[in-house]
Amino acid sequence: MAEDADRKEVAEKRRHRLFKYLRKEVLPTAFCPGCGCGIVLNCYAHAVDELQLDPNDIVAVTGIGCSSWIPSPYFLGDTLHTTHGRPIPFATGVKVMQPDKTVVVIAGDGDLIGIGGNHLIHAARRNIDIKVFLVNNLIYGMTGGQLAPTTPLGISTTTSPHGNVEHPFEIAELVAAAGASYVARWTTYHVFPLMESMQKALTKKGFCFLEIRSQCPISYGRRVGQRTGSEALQEYKESSVRIEDAAEMSPEELEGKIIIGKLIEREKEEFTGNLRKLNVELRTKKTGRSPEEWSLS
């Protein structure tokens, strides 16, 4: 009995460590059983905890979709829950005016690549200092499984009942080519490297992007013979290839594989910093006074 009480006490202490980042009154989540969104949330809370970040220094920005629920309502901190596809423009505004905040966007493939795709590539090109965690479940999950620009060729969805005739984006490659500072791809099976990569993204300056391949057993999985979260995770475990190994493989060998790891990491001038610098220069010239004599905000 005494031992039991000890266990409970230690568990309570431990539990608190993560619950301080969560709105625990809304747990368990509204996600379907086995959904990858919960795993991404879990890894994110662990990453913030590992870095000992103060949640008050983070602003999370999100859009519409199941994945967009990861920061809102579950993560306890300042959150902007914006319209579908628009978290990146809102996040840009936050970063310009609040440069000391860590600005994090967590949203789905339909949101960030479908309706919001243009914002994504231009934010990468401009190298805006925001952290974008894309939850790529290859579908519009929340609305019942419509075709997304990430859905693989041939898959039947509610809007492609006879099979998808379109090619999907290779989104991590696209964002890397567009100019991001840091890009990596993981799956919800690879929780430890995913958590490390989140820590990297949260602390590196510039546009940092993680593509997280994630399961939607309800709106996608059941169409491809993966009715449970475990079946999808099993595929991620078996079909993932490290980017270093992929470099040695032919396109045929890579067919159906998920390439995981870091695609790019580079130092580059960053948009909001440059914008501020220019502002200071012009204002100093115009007013004839040094920046110490006036404040930007």
Add this chain to the structure above:
Amino acid sequence: MIEIDEELCKGCGICVDFCPLKVFETSDKINSRGYYPPLPVKEKDCVGCRLCELLCPEFSIIIINE
């Protein structure tokens, strides 16, 4: 030490399927939401790797290593 908050569990079975040491079995008792939580039947075999803690989509499992 494995702590499970059965009331948070949604019975997805991920912890049961992916623990490398096969520590869990699915309980035959349902929680108040109607889900079957895991039972750590081979807790002695647990190596404290925390894979189950991170893979659980519902913050239902905590591994205490200290």
